[in-house]
């Protein structure tokens with residue numbers, strides 16, 4: 476898939492002025508490098524058009540992606556195709572501002588414990604960022620701990636990986652795999668049904684539940700489904716968040732549970748409703 480896409484290959488394929496510094500921790504979808512351009516640190520994600528549905532973007536989608544401007548959403552500064560001698564056009568790059576801090580997944584694994592106040596603050600910041608993304612008729616599709624950067628000194632949270640968002644008016648591409656991460660998908664995403672912004676509301680619910688309790692809402696339900704976590708998520712039974720975190724206000728707890736409804740129409744309708752409820 477991305478064999479041979481190393482620092483030297485990316486350096487040769489990016490436009491002039493880019494200097495590739497290092498490969499960042501690579502996730503399941505694409506490969507990301509830390510890059511310097513005219514003294515500005517950037518994160519550049521490389522996607523393969525043979526494998527990644529999000530590598531194929533229409534002009535409408537690109538302009539919508541670049542139009543999103545919000546303090547809780549990483550800013551896209553450039554995108555295009557790597558110039559490569561063989562198979563020109565195969566690899567797309569998306570350059571974003573580099574966000575200082577640590578992602579929530581790494582923080583948690585490092586032993587950081589989120590307070591209830593931090594859980595709600597991060598949740599409402601990500602909800603505000605999602606509202607801006609949804610306003611541009613985009614669906615993020617990969618809200619998860621590793622895609623949120625948190626600065627625990629300032630308290631700021633920034634949603635990453637906006638470049639793989641899908642525009643609602645652009646038909647899905649059938650080549651390659653759509654974004655999404657095991658355990659962090661909505662039921663409709665697991666079933667590979669059509670998505671709308673309520674899919675992001677669900678995954679935001681997973682994120683806030685996890686931040687508030689330190690555990691995934693369905694992890695203790697998988698055993699009842701032969702160890703299949705996704706089957707448990709589709710079945711939809713989980714312990715109300717207020718049983719695992721009594722420190723939440725009734726309104727916040729009810730909203731978090733509602734975001735995790737199996738049926739999209741049972742969830743809060745808009746990310747901005749979540750912002751209000753978590754305040």
Ligand SMILES: Nc1ncnc2c1ncn2[C@@H]1O[C@H](COP(=O)(O)OP(=O)(O)OP(=O)(O)O)[C@@H](O)[C@H]1O
Pocket residue numbers: 499500501502503504505506507517518520549571572573574575577578617621622624635636655656
């Ligand atoms: N704009 C950015 N600023 C700072 N760090 C970033 C940025 N984008 C990504 N990173 C860091 O690099 C890591 C890897 O990112 P990447 O998107 O390649 O993988 P991922 O989020 O783990 O998985 P996936 O590829 O499925 O999204 C992130 O988890 C984050 O720590």
Ligand SMILES: [Mg+2]
Pocket residue numbers: 502621622635636
């Ligand atoms: Mg990512």
